[in-house]
Structure formats: structure tokens, C-alpha cells
Amino acid sequence: MDKEGRSDVPLGRRSPMATTRVMVADRNVITRVGIRSILERNSGMAVVAEATSYEAVIDGVDEHGPDVLIIDLDLGDDTTRGLKLCEEISDRYPNTKILVLANTLSEMIVVEALRRGANGYMCKDEVKADELGKGVKAVQDGDTVLGRGVGSLVARGLGSTRGSTEHLTDRELDVIRAVAKGLSNKQIAHEIFVSESTVKFHLQNASKKLNAHRRAEIVHRATAAGLL
Amino acid sequence: MDKEGRSDVPLGRRSPMATTRVMVADRNVITRVGIRSILERNSGMAVVAEATSYEAVIDGVDEHGPDVLIIDLDLGDDTTRGLKLCEEISDRYPNTKILVLANTLSEMIVVEALRRGANGYMCKDEVKADELGKGVKAVQDGDTVLGRGVGSLVARGLGSTRGSTEHLTDRELDVIRAVAKGLSNKQIAHEIFVSESTVKFHLQNASKKLNAHRRAEIVHRATAAGLL
DNA sequence: TAAACACCTAGCCAAATGGCTAGGTAGGGG
DNA sequence: CCCCTACCTAGCCATTTGGCTAGGTGTTTA
Numbered sequence: 384m385d386k387e388g389r390s391d392v393p394l395g396r397r398s399p400m401a402t403t404r405v406m407v408a409d410r411n412v413i414t415r416v417g418i419r420s421i422l423e424r425n426s427g428m429a430v431v432a433e434a435t436s437y438e439a440v441i442d443g444v445d446e447h448g449p450d451v452l453i454i455d456l457d458l459g460d461d462t463t464r465g466l467k468l469c470e471e472i473s474d475r476y477p478n479t480k481i482l483v484l485a486n487t488l489s490e491m492i493v494v495e496a497l498r499r500g501a502n503g504y505m506c507k508d509e510v511k512a513d514e515l516g517k518g519v520k521a522v523q524d525g526d527t528v529l530g531r532g533v534g535s536l537v538a539r540g541l542g543s544t545r546g547s548t549e550h551l552t553d554r555e556l557d558v559i560r561a562v563a564k565g566l567s568n569k570q571i572a573h574e575i576f577v578s579e580s581t582v583k584f585h586l587q588n589a590s591k592k593l594n595a596h597r598r599a600e601i602v603h604r605a606t607a608a609g610l611l
Numbered sequence: 612m613d614k615e616g617r618s619d620v621p622l623g624r625r626s627p628m629a630t631t632r633v634m635v636a637d638r639n640v641i642t643r644v645g646i647r648s649i650l651e652r653n654s655g656m657a658v659v660a661e662a663t664s665y666e667a668v669i670d671g672v673d674e675h676g677p678d679v680l681i682i683d684l685d686l687g688d689d690t691t692r693g694l695k696l697c698e699e700i701s702d703r704y705p706n707t708k709i710l711v712l713a714n715t716l717s718e719m720i721v722v723e724a725l726r727r728g729a730n731g732y733m734c735k736d737e738v739k740a741d742e743l744g745k746g747v748k749a750v751q752d753g754d755t756v757l758g759r760g761v762g763s764l765v766a767r768g769l770g771s772t773r774g775s776t777e778h779l780t781d782r783e784l785d786v787i788r789a790v791a792k793g794l795s796n797k798q799i800a801h802e803i804f805v806s807e808s809t810v811k812f813h814l815q816n817a818s819k820k821l822n823a824h825r826r827a828e829i830v831h832r833a834t835a836a837g838l839l
Numbered sequence: 840t841a842a843a844c845a846c847c848t849a850g851c852c853a854a855a856t857g858g859c860t861a862g863g864t865a866g867g868g869g
Numbered sequence: 870c871c872c873c874t875a876c877c878t879a880g881c882c883a884t885t886t887g888g889c890t891a892g893g894t895g896t897t898t899a
Contacts, residue, residue: 412740417645486714512640552875565828567855580878587858588875596857597885599827600793606834780845795885808848815888816845824887825855 402427403523406449408434409484410458414507418453418484418515426516437464444476451480451519455507456496462609463556466495473500480522484510489608490536495550497527505530555589556610558582563602563611630655631751634677636662637712638686642735646681646712646743654744665692672704679708679747683735684724690837691784694723701728708750712738717836718764723778725755733758783817784838786810791830791839 405428407418415433422428432443437458444452452472456465469481482503483496493504502522505514509531521528551559554575561571568586572579590596593604605611633656635646643661650656660671665686672680680700684693697709710731711724721732730750733743737759749756757765779787782803789799796814800807818824821832833839 411736412738413645413649413735413743414641415645416648416740417641417643420644420648421641507641508639510640512644515641554876562825562827563831565823565825565831567825569855577876578878580880581876583857584877586856590857595793597790597793597795598825598856599790599830602827603791603793603830603834603839606831611831782846797885805846806848808850809846811887812847814886818887826886 402429403451403519404429404431404447404449405519406430406432406434406440406443406447406452406479408440408443408452408454408458410435410455414455421512421515422519426520428516428519434458437468440468441471444472444479448476449479450523451482453482453484453519455484455486456492457486457609462492466492466499469496469501470499480525482518482522482528485609487607487609488532488536491550491608491610493529493533493536502526503528503530504533506532509533551589551592551605551610552585555585555592556605558585559589559601559605560611562586562598563606630657631679631747632657632659632675632677633747634658634660634662634668634671634675634680634707636668636671636680636682636686638663638683642683649740649743650747654748656744656747662686665696668696669699672700672707676704677707678751679710681710681712681747683712683714684720685714685837690720694720694727697724697729698727701730708753710746710750710756713837715835715837716760716764719778719836719838721757721761721765730754731756731758732761734760737761779817779820779833779838780813783813783820784833786813787817787829787833788839790814790826791834 403426405422407415407430409415409418419430422430431449432447434440434443435458440452440454440458443449454465454468456462456469458465469483472479472481480502481500482505483501484505484507485492486507488506488509496504502525503518505518505528510518511531514530518528518530557575558571561574566574568579568582571582575582586598586601589601589605593601593608595601595604602611631654633650635643635658637643637646647658650658659677660675662668662671663686668680668682668686671677682693682696684690684697686693686696697711700707700709708730709728710733711729712733712735713720714735716734716737724732730753731746733746733756738746739759742758746756746758785803786799789802794802796807796810799810803810814826814829817829817833821829821836823829823832830839
């Protein structure tokens with residue numbers, strides 16, 4: 384998996400030309416083509432790489448050292464991996480700015496992504512064609528970009544006194560996924576090899592974090608947040 | 612908005628040229644641009660209209676009489692409207708073939724869409740670039756197209772003895788939405804002005820239709836099916 | 840007109856849930 | 870070293886649920 388070396392090539396601003404080198408990570412061809420078209424239409428941008436899986440993102444960034452990585456966090460069946468990827472990329476390749484382009488909009492994910500090194504967050508369904516290019520330029524310049532709707536969402540979140548943005552632990556997610564499958568606490572306990580009490584414990588904690596009071600609501604909110 | 616007339620022009624195969632006239636309905640710019648790029652890349656196709664709302668779809672079809680309408684059923688906050696739209700379009704404009712291009716894949720929605728006049732169903736995340744063009748051509752030729760993954764899904768569904776594809780009634784959806792909000796049966800009963808018994812009744816029916824046994828699972832499945 | 844459907848209501852009972860208190864371990868970081 | 874976090878367990882009790890049976894209405898459709 385690990386391709387070794389290659390870090391000897393200086394990343395970022397390597398070209399004397401003013402073209403912004405963009406990499407697109409999205410499992411959806413239509414979206415990739417769309418982004419490419421929009422970006423290459425007018426402004427001096429070039430899509431130099433594409434990826435459709437988490438592994439390919441790392442490889443691509445390592446190989447092409449793009450100025451900006453446009454990424455949909457949901458590249459598989461575990462959005463959490465997308466978050467971790469942000470952390471890894473921003474950590475190992477600080478010259479590559481990250482612009483998250485998500486399908487769904489959830490305060491929790493937005494905050495989490497930014498906390499882990501993303502430089503911008505936009506929502507596919509909200510963004511207008513020209514905003515995409517501007518967003519890419521902005522993150523490249525070191526700005527933090529929050530697309531249409533995203534900014535106000537986060538602002539509202541910050542406004543509320545409570546830090547409603549605590550993120551769920553792995554175990555809590557395990558339990559929630561099981562709940563979504565319709566399992567009882569007893570069944571879940573058996574499935575993940577803990578006692579029923581523990582299952583209830585995790586659910587109680589998840590309830591508080593998600594501000595829900597019934598398991599059906601927990602599932603709903605977790606789904607809406609894109610955690611499932 | 613409404614450009615008047617134009618319906619005097621005979622629809623379909625109007626042009627001596629072989630170009631297929633396509634209309635794209637999707638709220639997402641990126642997707643619209645992507646589809647346009649892919650279709651116009653090689654094959655003799657032209658995107659003659661776009662729409663981003665349910666109303667605009669009708670207007671657009673009426674005005675441009677496209678050969679094929681590529682549509683994402685989810686153009687607002689109620690997928691059900693997308694289904695109804697299929698019915699209306701295929702009813703009033705039989706010369707316009709409908710190719711559904713969905714984000715999510717749910718047997719229930721697929722079957723329902725086909726039943727209501729859609730000529731094809733593909734999933735954005737699964738489709739490959741060349742398949743899109745082929746799909747459009749195929750539905751234009753009168754074929755029924757089921758994209759990658761869709762076919763096998765439906766086949767599996769038909770294979771199972773049970774007609775697991777019954778669709779939820781309005782009332783059932785009301786109740787499920789309330790459940791997703793975390794309300795108890797009592798609260799739901801109060802909210803929609805029926806007795807608690809009725810709420811339980813609707814939930815029992817929904818359970819059977821969705822093959823779920825717990826309200827959390829009902830919410831999950833309904834969400835996965837794009838009904839929420 | 841009969842069947843089919845969506846809709847509404849009642850009551851029963853075992854099981855599951857939510858909300859709480861009150862403990863325990865192990866690891867990481869200041 | 871202590872604090873914080875994630876993780877695990879126990880018990881209590883009121884409330885909610887799932888699953889059932891057994892009715893009712895009005896509308897649409899064959």
C-alpha cells in the first residue's frame with residue numbers, strides 16, 4: 384500500500400505557471416466529469432488526478448501533489464474513513480489544501496472535517512457553478528471556505544450554548560448500526576460481545592450527544608449526519 | 612418562465628438528423644454539467660433543457676418535447692412527487708422516454724418508478740460514463756434499461772415469493788416521519804389527531820411492508836428507500 | 840354490488856426501552 | 870501523578886413497544 388519515497392519532490396507551487404492543479408476524489412463519474420468541466424471552463428485550473436477510493440486518494444496526492452484536493456468524504460461505506468483521510472492528508476501533505484464537497488449537510492461532519500484539516504466545505508446540491516471555482520481558489524489561497532448553507536449551519540451551531548458537536552465513539556456507532564438493523568439490546572449485546580447493560584450505556588451516551596431520546600430518533604439523526 | 616405554445620411542433624423524431632434531444636432534471640449543477648459533458652462528448656446527443664424543480668420539469672418537457680428525460684426523482688424534499696411526476700410525464704407526453712438517474716438504490720422505488728412509466732433506472736454512483744449514453748439510446752429505442760446493480764436488485768426481489776414491494780400509504784409515512792423525530796405513539800396520535808391505537812395500526816402495517824420489526828428499523832429502511 | 844383499499848379504534852400481554860444511579864478498567868496527555 | 874476519555878457492568882422502575890385479535894367507516898374499482 385505504502386508507495387515509499389516520492390517525498391523528495393517538493394510539493395505544491397512547483398510550477399511557475401499560475402494554473403491551479405486540482406485532484407478530484409469522488410466515486411461518481413458524473414460528478415467527476417462535472418467538476419472537471421466547470422473548473423476547466425474558464426479559470427486557470429486543471430484536474431490532474433482523480434480517485435474513487437480512499438486508497439487511491441493517498442496515492443494520487445502522493446504522486447501528483449495537487450494544490451487542491453476536492454473530496455467527497457463518502458468514498459465507500461464508512462464516512463468516518465473520509466474524516467480520517469482529511470487528517471492524514473493535511474498532516475502528511477500540508478501543501479495540498481482540502482475542499483470537502485459533500486452530498487449531505489450535517490453540522491457534526493462539517494465541524495469534524497474542519498477540525499481534522501479540511502480547508503473548506505461545500506454541499507453539492509447547494510453550490511452554484513461559479514462558486515466551485517471561487518471556492519477552490521480561496522482554499523488554495525489559505526482561506527477557509529464554507530459554501531452556501533454550510534456557513535449559516537455552523538454559525539447556528541456555535542450560537543447555541545451547548546457544544547452539540549461531540550462526535551460519536553466507534554462503539555457507539557457499532558451499537559447504533561445494530562439498532563438500525565432492528566436488533567434488541569439483548570441481540571446487540573450478543574453480537575458485539577458485551578453485556579446488555581453496556582449496550583444501554585452506549586445508547587444513552589449516543590442519545591445525549593445526538594440530542595435524541597428514542598432509538599428511532601438516534602438512527603434518524605445518525606443517518607442524517609451521514610454516520611451510517 | 613412559461614414560454615407558451617410550441618406544442619404545435621410534432622414531438623419526437625421531428626428532426627431529420629439523428630441527434631437525440633435530452634432533457635436533464637437534477638437539482639445539482641455539477642451533475643447536470645457532468646451529464647451534459649458525457650452525453651455530448653461523442654454520441655449524437657444534445658441536452659436541450661435542464662430543470663431543477665418539479666414544476667420546471669413539466670414546463671421543460673412541454674416546451675422542448677425531448678426524446679429522453681433524465682431525471683433524479685429527488686428534486687425537492689419529497690421523493691414521492693418524483694414518482695407522481697413520472698406518471699404524469701409518461702401519461703401526457705408519451706413520446707418522451709424517462710430515464711431515472713437516482714442517488715440511492717431501493718427496490719421499492721425502482722419498481723414503483725417503472726410501474727409509473729419510467730423506461731429506465733440507473734444509479735449515479737454505479738453507472739460508468741459510457742453506460743449513460745447507451746442507456747439513453749436504449750430507452751429512446753423503447754427498451755427498458757436497468758443499470759448496474761439495479762437489474763440484479765429487482766431480479767432478487769422478483770425471485771422472492773413475497774411481493775415485498777408494496778408501497779407505504781400517506782398515513783403510514785406520516786407516522787414514520789413522526790417516529791423518526793423520536794415521538795412516542797401517544798405523541799404521534801396527538802400530533803395527527805388520531806388515537807394511539809391507530810398509530811400502532813399504521814406502524815404494524817408499515818412494519819410488514821418494510822419487513823421490519825422495530826420502529827428504529829422502520830425508520831432506517833424508509834430512509835434507505837428514500838421515502839423520508 | 841362486491842371486493843379492495845385506506846383509514847380508524849379497542850384491548851390484551853409479554854417484552855423492550857429510557858432514564859437514572861453507582862460502580863469498575865485501561866490508556867493518553869498535561 | 871491526576872484527569873479525561875473510551876469502555877464495560879449492575880440494578881431499579883415507569884413507560885413504551887411489538888404483536889395479536891376483532892371490530893368499524895368511506896371511497897374506489899372491477
